[in-house]
Amino acid sequence: MMDLSGKNAVITGGTRGIGRAIALDLAGCGARVYALYARDRKSAEALEQEAGHKGLGIITIRGDLARQETFQASVDQVKEACETIDILVHAAASGVHKSAMELTDRHMRWTFDINFFAVHKLTVALIGKMKKGGRIIGVTSPGGERVIPHYAAIGASKGALEALFRHYARELAPQGIMVNLVCPGMVMTDAAQAFPQLAERLAMTLEYTPTGDLTRPEQVAALVRFLCSEEAKQIVGQTLVMDGGKGLLA
Numbered sequence: 001m002m003d004l005s006g007k008n009a010v011i012t013g014g015t016r017g018i019g020r021a022i023a024l025d026l027a028g029c030g031a032r033v034y035a036l037y038a039r040d041r042k043s044a045e046a047l048e049q050e051a052g053h054k055g056l057g058i059i060t061i062r063g064d065l066a067r068q069e070t071f072q073a074s075v076d077q078v079k080e081a082c083e084t085i086d087i088l089v090h091a092a093a094s095g096v097h098k099s100a101m102e103l104t105d106r107h108m109r110w111t112f113d114i115n116f117f118a119v120h121k122l123t124v125a126l127i128g129k130m131k132k133g134g135r136i137i138g139v140t141s142p143g144g145e146r147v148i149p150h151y152a153a154i155g156a157s158k159g160a161l162e163a164l165f166r167h168y169a170r171e172l173a174p175q176g177i178m179v180n181l182v183c184p185g186m187v188m189t190d191a192a193q194a195f196p197q198l199a200e201r202l203a204m205t206l207e208y209t210p211t212g213d214l215t216r217p218e219q220v221a222a223l224v225r226f227l228c229s230e231e232a233k234q235i236v237g238q239t240l241v242m243d244g245g246k247g248l249l250a
């Protein structure tokens with residue numbers, strides 16, 4: 001088992017879905033995890049309770065990262081709690097599901113504020129706490145590269161995120177901080193439940209996925225854990241796809 005004891009991990013969107021699984025996994029390896037979230041206190045409390053039962057070190061921090069005041073309050077709490085940050089995972093995301101021609105400026109801003117601008121602001125705010133051996137991991141989606149119905153805003157934000165991370169990877173690798181992205185296929189989280197025409201989309205995903213399975217949050221977490229390992233330090237600036245092979249057929 002990987003030993004992350006003595007390490008601090010900050011995970012945005014760490015209280016629900018994929019981020020929650022990553023929080024539990026890294027904490028299970030001994031890391032002290034700071035799970036950031038926006039509004040849903042119940043999920044945060046449930047995670048803290050589960051962590052308490054399992055003897056894991058998970059601290060949740062509430063604050064909308066897309067709003068300046070609450071962003072700054074979250075950053076201040078993280079900085080005060082952590083002398084150094086070893087792992088930074090950007091899993092928080094939101095977005096408007098509409099076709100491209102229906103998207104207003106407001107829809108685009110809502111989506112980009114959390115999926116793109118908050119990621120960059122947080123990375124810049126915390127980079128001074130990161131040192132050699134650090135890892136920054138983003139969570140993107142197949143829609144960053146391909147067309148998914150009603151996914152224009154989120155897909156565009158993920159495409160921008162991927163481009164930004166290539167620059168992070170190039171700039172930070174000489175300092176020993178490795179930057180990568182994971183790209184899960186469809187994962188049945190609360191966010192996925194909100195997809196328009198969910199039943200059709202689910203059926204189509206399963207039909208076109210060679211393994212015949214959806215990706216599970218715990219599988220994504222295991223991939224993130226691997227990226228945090230010493231063995232993975234030559235992986236730089238990559239997007240690791242975990243979609244049961246669906247992308248092969250697109």
Ligand SMILES: NC(=O)c1ccc[n+]([C@@H]2O[C@H](COP(=O)([O-])OP(=O)(O)OC[C@H]3O[C@@H](n4cnc5c(N)ncnc54)[C@H](OP(=O)(O)O)[C@@H]3O)[C@@H](O)[C@H]2O)c1
Pocket residue numbers: 012013014015016017018019036037038039040041043063064065066090091092093094114139140141142183184185186187188189190191192
């Ligand atoms: N699910 C999929 O099929 C899928 C596929 C590919 C990629 N992804 C990516 O995987 C990541 C996680 O997705 P998920 O499906 O696990 O999402 P999810 O279950 O909806 O959880 C989203 C998390 O992000 C937090 N969050 C949202 N907006 C925020 C904000 N403004 N400030 C701070 N935190 C915020 C939420 O906090 P609250 O609980 O307080 O709302 C929650 O903890 C996302 O980047 C998503 O794009 C998902």
